[in-house]
Amino acid sequence: MNKPSAEKVRELERRREAPLVTPTDLKGDATRDIAAAMNGILADVFALYIKTKNFHWHMSGPHFRDYHLLLDDQADQLYAMTDPIAERIRKVGGTTLRSIGHIARTQRVLDNDAEYVDPLDMLAELRDDSKTLAASLRQAHEVCDEHRDIATTSLIETWIDETERRTWFLFEASRNGGITGH
Incomplete structure (x- = not known):
């Protein structure tokens, strides 16, 4: 039976000490800074997703159907961002959010628990x-x-465009009680 090389043994020991370390050419400070920035984005996206679903579920009034569908569509768009954001954090060597509590501690988008x-x-x-x-x-x-x-940065540019589109639709839908398409 072949004995593992010293280099292989060292690599296995490193993996045991830091099992979630992802190989990257980015420096440690880059990984730290990017992961922190993107975890903040991820927490905000989750918070905005939940708020959007909350409003979707509790929509009422004469424009119910249009608003209900608009918010459902926007919630789907937000949720679709979460996995690529988290995976990007892991690809650059960071770790990501682990729980609802972690999201709550990190989010900057405020909740709305009003009746x-x-x-x-x-x-x-x-x-x-x-x-x-x-x-x-x-x-x-x-x-x-x-x-x-x-x-x-390339992914973020797409997310900015998508976010600006959602902002625009919400603006148009909220002007004078108007309705917008999806």
């Missing part, structure tokens, strides 16, 4: 949260750009 929220207030709140998310995405882009993480 009743007027439909137009729901749309306006989600619009403002989406604008805030776009600004946070731009800040994360700067962090990633500083560390020459082109892959993450």
Whole structure:
């Protein structure tokens, strides 16, 4: 039976000490900074997803169907962002959010636990949260750009565009009680 080389043994020992370390050419400070920025984005996206579903479930009024469908579509878009964000964090060597509590400690998007929220207030709140998310995405882009993480900046650019589209739809839907398409 072949005995493992000294290098193989050292690699196995390193893996036992830090089993989630992902090989990357990024330096440690880049991994730390990018993971922190993107975990903040991930927490905000989860918080905005839950708020959007909350408002979707509790929508009422004469434009119920249109608003209900709009928010369902937007929630789907937000949820679709979560896995690519988390996987990107892992690809650059970071670790990601682990629980609802971790999200709550990290999120910057505020929850809304009110018993009743007027439909137009729901749309306006989600619009403002989406604008805030776009600004946070731009800040994360700067962090990633500083560390020459082109892959993450490329993804962020797409997410900014999608977030701006959601903001626009929410703005148009909330103007004078208007309805927008999806």
